[in-house]
Amino acid sequence: MSFQPVKFYQTGTFTVGNRLLPDAERSVQANMRRTNSLNSGHRACQGCGEALGARYAIDAAMNATGNRLVAANATGCLEVFSTPYPETSWQIPWIHSLFGNTAAVATGIAAALKVKAKSDVRVIAQGGDGGTTDIGFGCLSGMFERNDDVLYICYDNEAYMNTGVQRSSATPPAARTATTMAVGSEPGNPFGQGKNLPAIALAHDIAYVATATVAELRDLEAKVTRAMEFRGARYIHIFVPCPLGWGHASHDTIRIARLAKETGLFPVFEAENGEIVSVSKIRHRLPVEEYLRPQKRFAHLFSPQPRAQVIAHLQAIADRNIRKYGLCEENAQ
Amino acid sequence: MLKQTEGSHAVAEAVALCRPEVICAYPISPQTHIVEALGEMVKSGELANCEFINVESEFAAMSVAIGASAAGARAYTATASQGLLFMAEAVFNASGLGLPIVMTVANRAIGAPINIWNDHSDTMSQRDCGWIQLFAEDNQEALDLHIQAFRLGEELSLPVMVCMDGFILTHAYERVDLPTASQVDAYLPPYLPRQILDPAEPVSIGAMVGPEAFMEVRYLAHAKQMQALGLIPGYAEEFRSVFGRDSGGLVRAYRAEDAETIVVALGSVLGTIKDTIDEMRDQGAKIGALGITCFRPWPLAAVRAALAGAKRVVVLEKSLAVGLGGIVSNNVRTALATQDTPVHTVIAGLGGRTITRDSLRKAFAQAFAGRLEPLSFLDLDHAAVDRVLAREREVRRSGPIAEALLRERGVPGARVG
Incomplete structure (x- = not known):
């Protein structure tokens, strides 16, 4: 009988359910008393990054607030797959009003709780990238500017997935969507200036801004937990791959998310009171091609003939992120 | 207490007496004096236990009111004209969710052409939005209707729009009888919500409803408005017994x-x-x-x-x-x-x-x-309209519509009335 030596390689990583860690450092999801705030039985697609991100984020927020939590939800996949009447997956007080007003609804809830002397109950607003960076942008900026006591979480899957994969202002350049088809001389989404919402949130000088991915769920939990230690407006931007919209295998959601971080295309950082306080370093720097190739939305960059210039342009964006946020150790650059 | 005051101030004082807990404000003429007065009352401490929020749009104003109302607070806002249209999506949402928000609409025309003066185009455009719509004849009634609006809306869990003519009422100084706090407290009980976002009893509000139940949900909205027809005369009657005057009714x-x-x-x-x-x-x-x-x-x-x-x-x-x-x-x-x-x-x-x-x-x-x-x-200048139409028949590039008409009518300021 042969034995394989056990490697306790999880120690020091953010791997979920790590029972080698002291209780206080363990993942919320590993806890038998986790709240299952977004309960099983909902109708998300297989491999949905948003469902995964929301489950971890909200359970972590529940854990941080002693289960005193209210959530406002924008229209979108998360709202639709979690609540087809008469079923709901939400085990927390939850309201969906409209697509573009979630931050304002959350402001109203926070105001009501304040006036009712129930400020121990905390408020989360959540939505997809369309509901956050496009149609809900005005309300979000207003909430930031007034410093209302709300944590806003954006689950960014880089397009309008609920309506069938249309471009949003979070869609990356060159990506194919239903409204930026892979046809013509410049297939996919045009190269614009982009709308970097974490940076815009940072520019509001709010108490807490962080980015996270579903590849590092313990990091995500830690950031939600940290966010709940602050009062006032806070923002967490979570990178959530969408197998349906991006055209990758549903078992690759976490891998794709990790590749986005490891290539430098999605910088993972944390900022407090307007200043970046920590950055998740890239462990194994990879060319953007590694990230692009497994996704059908970028297939036109590789066949029928490779579009080296476009890939180089995307690589330049990743390189700039790495420089700007210091994503690599000095000697690794 | 009799007082000579502006319509907007009378309404603000009536709203304050109703003990609102969240007020959202966004400026638009001719409604602005109402929220200005309320803002001052909150800031000075005269109106306690109230959050006054300066929002970034009317859409946000109604959305903040939605959140506040769903969390169990008595919520109020005011708007007019373009503002009402800008918040229209949230206006329908508030009634669809059954949240008893009270909103003053200082009735004003809808552009284009932009016009700040009074007519009823704004609230008429929202007549089928599921809100109860009450129209005030004078400032006393505008004041009184707000007190009745909170009572009616909260009883039915439906939002209520109190419509008062912009400028003609909002900016007119008239004598009004301001009720006392004890009178209003006797008439208007504290808000007991039918639905509330409460961690002790979590509910999902605003879930997706498909064809299997949507008709019934909409019918319920209609049935509730029909109930209002039964309640309104009684509330007006009760209002007379507490405040000693006729106001409201159908x-x-x-x-x-x-x-x-x-x-x-x-x-x-x-x-x-x-x-x-x-x-x-x-x-x-x-x-x-x-x-x-x-x-x-x-x-x-x-x-x-x-x-x-x-x-x-x-x-x-x-x-x-x-x-x-x-x-x-x-x-x-x-x-x-x-x-x-x-x-x-x-x-x-x-x-x-x-x-x-x-x-x-x-x-x-x-x-x-x-x-x-x-x-x-009434008083339409048919000749001017006919000249514009004739010119449009003759000239393809006849120019902007309003400018063409103003040219026909001469200096507009000289022709008011």
């Missing part, structure tokens, strides 16, 4: 008992109409008026009963259903569907055009003589 008739001609209208123009009726009565004309206080729900039976004896009905309305004619008059026709009483639509006062007694008298006299068209426009 409809109010004026010298209509033996009237052969009844003029139907909403809002402040009823004052001018009543004066005209008094003059015409003095000359022997059998004319009266019916003021519609509650426009949504439409008090069909009350309107039918009030108009039963009339030989003809003239609906004077400050809004225009472009391509059809009158909005209020179509509702009146529904109430008179089983009778052959002729219903005349007179569109008047759009964009603040002055409605004079003289013009009203002429229109009503035409009605007596059987010469009033089914649809007419």
